[in-house]
Amino acid sequence: MIVCYNILYKVLNIPNWEDKLHMSTRIYDCLKAIGDKIIENKDFLTDLDREIGDADHGVNMARGFQSVIEKVSQDDPDIGACLKKTGMTLLSTVGGASGPLYGTAYMEAGKVLMGKDSLSAEDLKLALEAAIAGIQKRGKAEKGEKTMLDSLIPAYDVYSEKIASGASIVDALDAACVAANEGIEYTKTIAATKGRASYLGDRSIGHQDPGATSLTYTLETIRDFIKG
Numbered sequence: 001m002i003v004c005y006n007i008l009y010k011v012l013n014i015p016n017w018e019d020k021l022h023m024s025t026r027i028y029d030c031l032k033a034i035g036d037k038i039i040e041n042k043d044f045l046t047d048l049d050r051e052i053g054d055a056d057h058g059v060n061m062a063r064g065f066q067s068v069i070e071k072v073s074q075d076d077p078d079i080g081a082c083l084k085k086t087g088m089t090l091l092s093t094v095g096g097a098s099g100p101l102y103g104t105a106y107m108e109a110g111k112v113l114m115g116k117d118s119l120s121a122e123d124l125k126l127a128l129e130a131a132i133a134g135i136q137k138r139g140k141a142e143k144g145e146k147t148m149l150d151s152l153i154p155a156y157d158v159y160s161e162k163i164a165s166g167a168s169i170v171d172a173l174d175a176a177c178v179a180a181n182e183g184i185e186y187t188k189t190i191a192a193t194k195g196r197a198s199y200l201g202d203r204s205i206g207h208q209d210p211g212a213t214s215l216t217y218t219l220e221t222i223r224d225f226i227k228g
């Protein structure tokens with residue numbers, strides 16, 4: 001039966017069914033790992049924001065994730081519910097533009113994953129897609145404006161291509177993280193047209209975007225967490 005199932009999936013070319021990740025009760029650990037990474041890099045993120053913004057990105061995000069670590073239930077297996085709680089917490093504790101943008105991203109991803117206690121490669125794709133749509137709607141931003149989207153959209157594109165061609169979730173995330181880091185490099189080459197950094201105009205060129213940086217940390221942590 002398993003063999004038939006396997007062949008059926010291969011014939012239908014449904015990618016990565018073997019990859020279904022049982023994350024039950026581990027979603028908290030994943031969120032904690034993201035929080036730890038942000039908190040660990042708080043000063044660096046704040047320094048980046050000092051160059052082109054108002055020097056609060058690391059401090060704000062660290063405060064937000066400290067609160068997430070305290071508020072999200074450690075044994076709730078519902079990935080969507082935990083992400084929704086994360087989004088609401090970030091929305092109410094992170095100031096500036098990042099609070100609403102990250103808050104929306106987590107809440108929209110949470111809607112897609114509501115009721116799920118495991119995550120397939122396709123689930124993750126849909127969650128990333130929803131996060132991007134939420135950020136774009138809330139921030140009225142597109143790729144190429146020196147924002148977190150300059151890492152997130154290329155990462156999503158590469159991830160989608162990889163899983164469509166049958167790559168494992170880990171390989172797809174590895175490629176996505178490379179794209180996200182290239183996105184950071186790309187933000188150094190362009191002027192900001194969104195957010196506080198846009199006040200600097202061309203003087204923002206040469207500086208990497210703090211939001212693209214924290215976003216890349218997030219993806220790298222998810223990748224490392226899934227790799228185990």
Ligand SMILES: [Mg+2]
Nearest residue numbers: 053054056057
């Ligand atoms: Mg700021």
